[in-house]
Amino acid sequence: MNKLLFFLLFLYSALVFPLEIVGVKNAQLKDLFLYNGSRxxxxxxxxxxIYVSGTANKRVKLEIKATGATxxxxxxxxTNLRAKNPIIRLDKYGEGQFEIGFYLLGEKNVSGQHRKxxxxxxxxxx
Structure with missing residues (x-):
């Protein structure tokens, strides 16, 4: 009986405090000028x-799945798309944020899907 109660309490807590993305702030790339070979x-x-919300004081992991050229x-x-800290701890209000940085490389002849x-x-x- 205690195991069933524990399981139901665990399931209920996961449903009450789901992990969700509450906002995304995109890169502000002003005065962008790239030429062939620039970085x-x-x-x-x-x-x-990326702003996330969930259970207070829990650790959260971000995994970026970038395949091929973007x-x-x-x-x-x-290139080199990465989070500054891929693992964060949510604060006492259950909020946190992931900061993502990257490199931009200038290319003269570009082929492939854009804005993937x-x-x-x-x-x-x-």
Missing amino acids: LEVMPEEGVI YLTPGARI QIDYEIEYID
Whole structure:
């Protein structure tokens, strides 16, 4: 009976405090000028910020699944896409944020799909 009660309580707590993305701030790339062979590092402050909400004081992991070449626009390829801290602890209100930075490489001849969606997964780890 105690095991059943524990399981139901665990299931209820997961449903009451689901992990969700509450906002995404996109990169603010002003005065972007890339030429063939140039390289621009976009820091997390200028890059992408993902705001999450869930259970207070829980650790959360971000896994980015970028496969193949990803192009921001024709002539600008994204490389080294990474989170500043891939594992964070939510605060006492159950809120937190992931800061994502990357490099932009200038290319003269660009082929392939532009503006490809980047998949990522966010989950509790404890």
